[in-house]
Amino acid sequence: MPARQRLIIAITGATGAVYGVRLLQLLVDHPSIETHLLISDAGVLNLHQEMDLGRKEVEALAAVVHNVRDVGASIASGSFASAGMIVAPCSMKTLASIAHGLSDNLITRAADVVLKERRRLVLMVRETPFNLAHLRNMTSVTEMGGIIFPPLPGFYQRPQSIEQMVDHTLGRVLDLFSIQHELTPEWRGMKGN
């Protein structure tokens, strides 16, 4: 077994590039996590549009970078151990491809592998409103064991900034992988007990 757990992170072309970037920032010096990053072409467009970031700046935050066209990469095989995969954000196109098992690029192949090996797959799907294809594809992924995790902010802890909203959501994603963090205070009830 590797010294650090590998965690595959993909950034696709849905709005919300900040979720993928912040996730990488949170894990960049993590002692027990080795990030494996994939960015789709549309993901690169949105990094520019939403954050003025280029591919190289984001890739510098990852331990290992993979090319989405390299379907011969390590993460394309189930024999390569990993804790699982987070797609942050996940477009409806990538969702559809995963739901139908297409494996048409390294992002969807890696997700397919994570599902077949019964590892954890979290898709931070983003679109609004949803059409029936989107909803059916989310159901299919759920039936296969994947977790549909739309980045919908909660307001009950009274976030004061976009950064707090993003961190609160990502804290809940990290919880799904039992990765320790201090982003999301545990809810102690209305009276704080």
Ligand SMILES: Cc1cc2nc3c(=O)[nH]c(=O)nc-3n(C[C@H](O)[C@H](O)[C@H](O)COP(=O)(O)O)c2cc1C
């Ligand atoms: C500025 C911008 C915002 C987009 N937002 C979304 C979105 O929120 N959800 C979505 O499913 N697609 C969105 N798209 C469309 C996807 O980028 C497009 O379907 C693309 O083919 C997805 O490819 P990928 O999954 O390989 O990244 C957006 C595109 C642009 C340019």
